[in-house]
Amino acid sequence: MNEAIDNTLDRSDYQVLVLTPHRDDVTPLFFKNLSKSPLGPHPIASTADQKFPDTEPNIRFKNDSPSVQSLYVVSSVVSHEDYLYLLEKIDYYRQTLNVKCVTGIFPYLLSTRQDKNVDKNGNLVATPINIRAILGGLSPFVDRIVVFEPHSSATQAYAA
Numbered sequence: 001m002n003e004a005i006d007n008t009l010d011r012s013d014y015q016v017l018v019l020t021p022h023r024d025d026v027t028p029l030f031f032k033n034l035s036k037s038p039l040g041p042h043p044i045a046s047t048a049d050q051k052f053p054d055t056e057p058n059i060r061f062k063n064d065s066p067s068v069q070s071l072y073v074v075s076s077v078v079s080h081e082d083y084l085y086l087l088e089k090i091d092y093y094r095q096t097l098n099v100k101c102v103t104g105i106f107p108y109l110l111s112t113r114q115d116k117n118v119d120k121n122g123n124l125v126a127t128p129i130n131i132r133a134i135l136g137g138l139s140p141f142v143d144r145i146v147v148f149e150p151h152s153s154a155t156q157a158y159a160a
Contacts, residue, residue, distance in 0.1 A: 014042070018031040042063070069099065101144075106148070
């Protein structure tokens with residue numbers, strides 16, 4: 001992927017988008033630091049979500065750059081709502097702003113470890129590894145993924 005990106009994109013033309021900066025992980029600190037001294041040619045982007053009186057969501061992007069080639073999305077994906085939120089935002093950059101490459105940087109990817117298919121007596125318990133579905137769902141939108149948490153379900157699913 002890096003070689004393909006090197007051959008087709010200007011890697012210096014990128015933007016960092018931080019979602020879910022309210023999480024209890026490294027995301028708020030990352031957002032705060034990048035707000036003071038951003039990386040690359042564009043300021044750090046974020047979202048401001050509101051709801052209209054009829055509860056329809058109104059999503060506003062702050063500092064989104066209309067000409068950026070690569071996007072680095074920093075977000076903890078802990079719930080299915082986070083997953084859908086992430087897809088909405090990436091789709092906006094892909095479809096509306098025409099971003100060519102998206103790298104997902106996830107301090108944490110899902111909150112449960114569903115690859116432990118053995119009960120306390122050592123019996124096999126058939127449970128799905130939902131992370132495969134999540135990663136499969138991300139694949140049309142995200143080109144590369146970086147997961148910080150070594151015990152996250154993504155890492156455990158690959159190990160399994």
